[in-house]
Amino acid sequence: MRAYRMLSLSAAALAGSLWLAACASHAPPDSASSQAAVPDAPLSAAQRQQWLDRVTWGASDSADAQLQRLGLQRWLDAQLAPRQSAHLPEQAQQQIAALEISQRSMADLQRDIAAQRQAARTATEQGQGDGEGARLRQQVQRHLNQLAAQAQQRQVLRALYSPAQLQEQMTWFWMNHFNVSTRKAETRLWIGDYEEQAIRPHALGNFRSLLEASMRHPAMLLYLDNASNAKGRINENYARELLELHTMGVGSGYTQADVQAMAHVLTGVGFSTRDAAAPPPRMAPALQADYRRQGFFEFNSSRHDYAPQVLLGQPLRAKGFAAVDEALDRIVASPATAQFIARKLALFFISDNPPPALVQRTAAAFARSHGDIAATLRALLTAPEALAQQGQRFKDPMHYVLGAVRLGYDERVASDVRPVIGWINRQGQPLYGHETPDGYPVSQSDWASSGQMAARFDVARQIATRSAVLFRAEPQAALEQPPYPDLAQRATVQARVAQWSAASREALSKARNVPDWNTYFLSAPEMMVR
Amino acid sequence: MQRRHFLSAAASVPLAFSLARARAAAPRSDTPRFLLVFLRGAYDSNSLLVPTHSDFYYDARPTIAIARPGEANGALPLDGRWGLHPAMEGSVLPLWQRKQACFVPFAGTDDLSRSHFETQDSIELGQPLEAHPGSRSGFMNRLAQLLQGRIGMAPMAFTAQLPLCMRGPARIANTALANVGKGGVDANRSRAIAAMYAGTALAPAVNEGFAVRETVLRGIQDEMDKAGRDAISAKGFSLVAQRMATLMRDQFDLGFVDVGGWDTHVNQGGASGNLANRLDDLGRGLATFAQEMGPEAWRHTVVAVVSEFGRTFRENGNKGTDHGHGTAYWLLGGGLSAQAGGQMVGEQVEVSEASLFQNRDYPVLNDYRGVLGGLFARMYGLSPAQLQQVFPQAAVQDLRLV
Numbered sequence: 001m002r003a004y005r006m007l008s009l010s011a012a013a014l015a016g017s018l019w020l021a022a023c024a025s026h027a028p029p030d031s032a033s034s035q036a037a038v039p040d041a042p043l044s045a046a047q048r049q050q051w052l053d054r055v056t057w058g059a060s061d062s063a064d065a066q067l068q069r070l071g072l073q074r075w076l077d078a079q080l081a082p083r084q085s086a087h088l089p090e091q092a093q094q095q096i097a098a099l100e101i102s103q104r105s106m107a108d109l110q111r112d113i114a115a116q117r118q119a120a121r122t123a124t125e126q127g128q129g130d131g132e133g134a135r136l137r138q139q140v141q142r143h144l145n146q147l148a149a150q151a152q153q154r155q156v157l158r159a160l161y162s163p164a165q166l167q168e169q170m171t172w173f174w175m176n177h178f179n180v181s182t183r184k185a186e187t188r189l190w191i192g193d194y195e196e197q198a199i200r201p202h203a204l205g206n207f208r209s210l211l212e213a214s215m216r217h218p219a220m221l222l223y224l225d226n227a228s229n230a231k232g233r234i235n236e237n238y239a240r241e242l243l244e245l246h247t248m249g250v251g252s253g254y255t256q257a258d259v260q261a262m263a264h265v266l267t268g269v270g271f272s273t274r275d276a277a278a279p280p281p282r283m284a285p286a287l288q289a290d291y292r293r294q295g296f297f298e299f300n301s302s303r304h305d306y307a308p309q310v311l312l313g314q315p316l317r318a319k320g321f322a323a324v325d326e327a328l329d330r331i332v333a334s335p336a337t338a339q340f341i342a343r344k345l346a347l348f349f350i351s352d353n354p355p356p357a358l359v360q361r362t363a364a365a366f367a368r369s370h371g372d373i374a375a376t377l378r379a380l381l382t383a384p385e386a387l388a389q390q391g392q393r394f395k396d397p398m399h400y401v402l403g404a405v406r407l408g409y410d411e412r413v414a415s416d417v418r419p420v421i422g423w424i425n426r427q428g429q430p431l432y433g434h435e436t437p438d439g440y441p442v443s444q445s446d447w448a449s450s451g452q453m454a455a456r457f458d459v460a461r462q463i464a465t466r467s468a469v470l471f472r473a474e475p476q477a478a479l480e481q482p483p484y485p486d487l488a489q490r491a492t493v494q495a496r497v498a499q500w501s502a503a504s505r506e507a508l509s510k511a512r513n514v515p516d517w518n519t520y521f522l523s524a525p526e527m528m529v530r
Numbered sequence: 531m532q533r534r535h536f537l538s539a540a541a542s543v544p545l546a547f548s549l550a551r552a553r554a555a556a557p558r559s560d561t562p563r564f565l566l567v568f569l570r571g572a573y574d575s576n577s578l579l580v581p582t583h584s585d586f587y588y589d590a591r592p593t594i595a596i597a598r599p600g601e602a603n604g605a606l607p608l609d610g611r612w613g614l615h616p617a618m619e620g621s622v623l624p625l626w627q628r629k630q631a632c633f634v635p636f637a638g639t640d641d642l643s644r645s646h647f648e649t650q651d652s653i654e655l656g657q658p659l660e661a662h663p664g665s666r667s668g669f670m671n672r673l674a675q676l677l678q679g680r681i682g683m684a685p686m687a688f689t690a691q692l693p694l695c696m697r698g699p700a701r702i703a704n705t706a707l708a709n710v711g712k713g714g715v716d717a718n719r720s721r722a723i724a725a726m727y728a729g730t731a732l733a734p735a736v737n738e739g740f741a742v743r744e745t746v747l748r749g750i751q752d753e754m755d756k757a758g759r760d761a762i763s764a765k766g767f768s769l770v771a772q773r774m775a776t777l778m779r780d781q782f783d784l785g786f787v788d789v790g791g792w793d794t795h796v797n798q799g800g801a802s803g804n805l806a807n808r809l810d811d812l813g814r815g816l817a818t819f820a821q822e823m824g825p826e827a828w829r830h831t832v833v834a835v836v837s838e839f840g841r842t843f844r845e846n847g848n849k850g851t852d853h854g855h856g857t858a859y860w861l862l863g864g865g866l867s868a869q870a871g872g873q874m875v876g877e878q879v880e881v882s883e884a885s886l887f888q889n890r891d892y893p894v895l896n897d898y899r900g901v902l903g904g905l906f907a908r909m910y911g912l913s914p915a916q917l918q919q920v921f922p923q924a925a926v927q928d929l930r931l932v
Contacts, residue, residue, distance in 0.1 A: 183791075225795045225848065234849020237795040240644070240853065250648045254886075260645075428690040428706070435790050436571070438647045449692035449731060451705040454739030457715045457723055507726045516719065522724045523715075524731050 020372040038072050038382045045495040050390045053530035055079055055381065056165035058403025060410040061492050063165070076381070080204060080374040082164035091413035092161040099150045099330060101192040106296070109147065110273055113189055116140045144188040149421075151192030152431045156417045170203035170373065170399065171195065173348055175432075176439035179247060180223040182432045187219050191432050194219035207341065207371030208332045215328075216297040218271040224437060227270040230303035239263035241437045243331065245441045252336035256509035261309040262473060265316065265327050268304030269294040290320040299324075314420060333404060338366040344382055351392035352443045359387035394444035397427035399409055399454065404463050405470070405521055407493065408485040423459045427452065447529075457523050464518030471508060487518050500526050533893045557684065557783045559826040562690040562909045565785040565814070566670065566695070567656075569837040571628060571792030571803045572646060574851050575858035575892070576843060577805055579633055579874075580605040580882040584615040590699070590883075594800050603801035612874055617750055621813030625820060625862055629871025630828075634929070635858040636877060636895040638839055644853040648724065652775040654695035658923045667698025669902075675700040676785055677910060685784035686742075695784055701734050703742040707773040710750060714743055749777045771815035775822030778831070789815075792837065796848040799856075807812060816862060826906050828864035832909060833930060835860035840892050856892030859901060870931045876901065900927030908932050 013264045043051065048067050052059035055076070067075045096102055098519050117140055124133030155175075159168045169258055180401070182188045198217040202210035213465035214220050215238075225239035239262035244250045273296065280291045280506040287425070290301035311327055312334065318326040331337060342363035344356035358380070365379030366372075378384060395403065401423045405414070414420065424430060427447075434440050468483035469475075487493050488508075497505060504524045511517035519526065538565055557563070580596045581587045582605050588595050596615060597604040606623050612635075614623055626630040641652045641659060652659060656669025670685065677683040680699060687696050687704035696702045715723065720740045727733040750773050762873025767789055778785050791808055798805040814834070840857030861870065869875075875894035879885045887893040903917050903926040917926055 001849065049856035057645055225850075227786040228796055230847065235795055235846055235850070236852045237793075237846050244645050244647075249643045250643055255644075273674070333705065436646065445697055446691055448735055449687075449702045450701075450735045450742055451687075451690065451692075451740075453732065453735050454714065455744050456703075457720070457739070461715050461719065501726075503728055504726045507722045510722065516722075518714070520721055524726050525732060528732070 001108070016363075028033060036408050038076060038397055039098075040071075040073065043072060045492070049492065049496060053403065054390075054393075055169070056157050056406075057169060057399065058406040058530075059492060059524060060406045061490060063406075064492055077379070079164070079166040080378055082167050083206070084387070085164060085254055086117065088158065088161050088354070088403055089135075089411060091415075095403050095413075095415075095417075096157055099154060101147055101150045101154065106190075106193045106197075107295055109332050110189065110296075113140060113143065113186075114273065118141065127502065144186070148188040148432060151195060152421050153417050154192065155195065155431055156402075156420050157414075159398075160417070161411070161413060161418070166377070166430070167200070167203050170377075171200045172200050172211060174203055174214075177344065178220065179434055179437050179439035180219045180432065181335065182255075183435050184223050187223050187432075190213075190217070190219035195216070202373075204374045204377070205372075207337075207373055208328065210373070211332065212328060214246070214295075215242070215269065216271075218296050220352070221269070221271050223276045226266055229267050229269070230300075231305040232303075233265050234260075234263050234267065236260065236263045239266050242266075245438055247331045248334055248336040249340035252334075254336075258311055261311045262327060264305045264309050265311070265323050268300045268302070269324060270298055270300060270303070272298040272300075276507050287492065289340070289343045308346050332371055335363075335367065338371075339357065340362040341371075342366055342376065342380070345376065346386075347442050349380060349388055349393065350386055352394075352445075355385040355389070356401045358383050359384075391526075393530050394448055395528055395530055396432075396440065396447050397424050397456070397459075398427040398444060400427070400528070401459065401463070403530070404460070404527075406465070406485060408463065408467060409470070412471075416470060418475075419462075419467070419469045426459055456528075460522035461519050464522050465515040484515055484518055485504075486514055488514070493521065496526070497521070500524065557781075558930040560830050561783050562911065563745055563778055563783040563785070563831040563865070564906075565774070565787070565819075565831065565833045567812075567833060567835040568650070568693070568695075568786070568787050568788040569792050569835060570646070570686070570790045571651060571794075571837075572649075572841055572853060572857070573636065573792035573837045574794055574798060574806075574841045575837075575856075576841070576851075577798070577800070578618075578809060579608075579635055579858045580613040580615065581611070582607070583611040586787050586882050587843075591847045592845065593889075594798055594845050609874060615806065615809050616801050617810040618813045619906060621810075622860075622862075625817065626872050629868070630820065630864055630866055631862045632870040632873050632875050632890050632931070633858050633860055634876040635874060636891075636892055636894050636902055637836075637898060637901060638856045638878060638894040638896075639816050641839075642855070644839065644855070646838055646853075651694055653836070654693060654921065655897060656695065656921050666694075668693070668695030669899075670695045670696030670784065670922055671700050671702060673906060673910075674702060675785075676912070676916055676919055683784050684782045684784075685776065685906065686782040688701070688770065688785060688787040690779075693788065696786055703738050703740060703816065705742055705746050707750075707770045709745070709751060710746060717738075722781040730756060740833045743890060745781060746777065749773075751783055752776075758887065767815035768818050771819040772822050774821045779827045780822050784821035794841070795846065795850040795852060798850045820832070820862065820864070820873060820884055823864075825864065830865060832863040832866075832905065835862070836898060841889055843886055843892065844890075854885050854891030856894045859896075859898070861905070865930055865932055867930050870929065873931050875931070876927070896927060896929075899924035901929060904928040905931050 019159040048064050051072065052063050052067060053414045054304055056063055108227035116136065120133050123136055162168050178195060180187050180191060194217045197214040202213055210350055224241055225235045226238035229235040229238065238243055240259045243259060243262060244256050248254055271295065280293065281300065287301040292299040300318055306319055309460060312330060316323045316326050335393060343359050346359050350358065361383050362376055362380040369375035400418060405420055407472065413452045429440055464484060466483050467485065468479045471480060497508060504526060508517060510521055577596055581596045598615050599605050599607040599914050602706055604614055606616060606619055608626065622631055639653055641649045641650060642658050643649060654668045672685050674685040685696065685702045687693055687702060688707050689704055690706035692702065692704045724737055724740065727736045746875040753773065753776065770787065774785060774787060789812060795803050816833065819833065823831055836859050837857050839853065841851035879893065879895060887891065899921040903921045903924050906912055906920060907917055907926060909932060
């Protein structure tokens with residue numbers, strides 16, 4: 001136990017020093033004139049908890065110490081511009097490194113699954129034995145399930161332990177915004193790569209790049225069917241959701257004709273699993289120059305409809321893939337997109353009814369910075385309206401569970417995060433599990449119905465009384481004793497409770513033992529909001 | 531002990547009245563019951579209800595059309611003009627033949643966004659499109675409000691999240707039925723937790739959450755006991771439908787459930803395939819529901835199956851269908867009228883290229899607010915003024931369904 005503590009402390013110190021280096025080398029992402037200031041005065045304990053609950057996946061003692069050490073300004077700078085590879089504690093890093101999705105390249109995994117599928121087909125065709133084909137098909141399904149489960153584990157490990165907490169929250173936010181569900185087709189194979197390559201690197205970067213990265217990834221191309229959108233075989237699905245859910249928002253001014261134009265523009269935008277070095281498919285010489293291939297992404301000009309298109313009231317001047325670029329530029333630059341993204345961010349971080357002035361400020365920052373996400377977030381988080389509204393955001397299950405675990409165990413790394421995933425699932429918000437492209441909603445009424453409150457208290461009880469399940473090497477192994485944290489002993493927990501209602505404190509005072517105290521603490525109304 | 535606590539916890543909260551009757555006594559067998567089944571994702575009604583008389587249908591869908599009756603894997607003949615998807619043979623066709631099922635083709639809403647989410651919301655709100663955006667109560671909530679004063683409604687959403695159409699001033703409980711389990715917070719702890727919420731905005735939901743868990747667990751105890759002994763138990767929507775039937779027979783009289791997976795842009799299939807599998811699961815579930823309700827309660831029950839919009843009449847380039855407009859609603863019940871049971875109901879139009887809306891989709895001739903409003907008026911004896919509370923400014927269409 002003692003050696004273990006020392007290890008995690010040194011990891012924290014290391015992460016802290018790297019952050020400072022990162023701060024020094026990073027210019028502020030927005031111009032000085034538009035950069036909002038944050039209070040320079042030292043924060044009270046309650047204010048620190050509020051900042052941590054908003055910007056991170058949940059306050060913990062070590063995060064609190066770090067915020068005190070750096071001061072708000074530098075801490076927020078570091079959150080907005082983290083190092084490229086945020087340093088996880090060694091034990092978390094090792095768990096991620098041991099996953100198959102970390103050890104094998106996407107190309108390798110894809111080839112392997114394709115070969116397994118082929119073997120199953122062959123077995124069926126050749127009538128090998130009884131149900132050999134079925135057995136092999138089941139094996140493929142199991143393997144795909146494992147790959148998606150590993151992606152969940154990796155996301156939860158990063159969310160719990162990465163020092164780049166805002167980047168992790170934004171990774172979840174954008175995964176939800178550009179939602180892809182593992183319930184469709186082959187997305188289980190691609191989901192981990194989608195998050196790691198298309199979303200996380202851009203989570204605090206530029207929105208236009210993020211949008212394009214999601215568009216180019218096989219997960220999105222499969223999920224919203226654009227991989228099958230071709231000249232003469234138009235499929236509107238992705239074009240519509242691109243406008244409605246990813247950028248401008250429904251009712252913002254685009255028309256059915258714009259959806260159709262966009263579907264034509266996006267013809268030929270797909271992916272290929274042929275060897276990266278393989279020659280391009282045969283096509284008319286005039287089309288060859290326009291063909292593109294990068295990784296799995298493929299723009300197949302022979303599938304593209306070159307007919308001129310009018311989008312949002314203006315003709316597109318460019319042709320071929322350049323027209324896709326021009327269309328995305330135009331869509332991202334439209335005021336509707338700035339407004340839509342700003343509002344969605346304000347809903348996620350602040351409250352169900354963000355003050356209009358706050359949304360305007362945020363949208364202006366988005367437009368001014370040409371979609372710089374960090375600059376947009378800085379404007380949002382440091383706006384006076386945001387500072388004035390604290391504790392208005394009802395936690396969704398993800399925030400609720402991660403917050404409880406971070407508070408309870410801080411930097412002690414779980415050896416098995418599957419129970420965390422189970423607690424999130426139990427409340428109806430499984431990672432990559434939202435079937436439709438709109439992603440999970442965030443408002444209180446979406447998560448606070450009677451059935452959901454009951455489910456949340458069940459989860460609170462499990463975390464309060466049996467969360468040692470996180471520290472078993474094997475699911476069947478005995479639990480360490482006691483099988484729960486002693487939350488009341490935490491200084492930050494006590495600092496919180498001091499601010500609570502008389503009714504909540506009364507319930508806590510009546511707790512007969514630690515599991516009861518934990519259960520009431522985690523179930524209290526004050527713990528439902530951030 | 532536990533039960534007594536639930537009673538007292540709920541009693542202390544005036545708003546938690548929706549379960550009052552559910553705990554006090556079972557609804558009488560002749561209490562009208564209504565279940566709304568929302569197919570999210572815009573199901574392709576042209577595969578469920580095949581216009582077998584229309585050559586245009588077969589021209590417009592070269593790979594995904596359902597063959598004419600009598601042909602291999604053909605549609606099940608309904609009335610000489612329409613056929614039913616063959617996956618419905620063992621489930622919904624018998625209900626139709628017993629005059630316990632009818633369909634309203636060319637149904638839907640005037641919302642033309644063709645957005646799943648926008649249209650689902652506008653339907654669930656049940657208000658005219660130009661309604662003030664501030665009014666966010668759903669039509670089933672307003673119906674519950676209206677009836678709670680009169681016949682002590684016990685409404686319930688059988689979903690993990692409370693659907694928009696049940697949100698609003700009337701407290702409505704919810705619980706997903708696919709994974710009902712034990713392992714909840716015990717009586718002492720739930721009392722302590724409820725006390726922390728006393729006087730807060732969340733108190734009604736918290737109290738109701740504890741109460742409804744008990745109600746639901748009690749309701750499906752039999753089935754869970756059997757499932758523990760028997761090898762086979764229902765799966766998917768059938769399991770949910772079986773549990774819903776038990777609860778609606780014994781406890782609740784206004785229900786909502788949704789079923790997803792209907793967005794078929796690619797390879798939707800024909801007589802078999804993706805959509806056929808979804809329809810099969812849905813049909814079996816609905817037949818299970820009818821059966822489990824028992825003949826007495828079923829006679830006073832109406833199930834409406836709706837979806838946000840229909841799909842394009844012509845198949846797209848990927849053997850699928852894109853977002854369209856008009857769709858078909860289903861109404862099931864043991865007490866459908868002679869004018870409705872086993873009939874195609876509502877305004878109709880010849881299925882031809884000329885009658886397509888925007889040369890793309892089915893037109894909407896039967897507005898969902900008119901159809902459901904007409905149904906509610908008959909089921910609950912609502913006055914025109916009361917109907918206006920449920921569906922403001924709607925022109926009610928009395929299809930004499932019951």
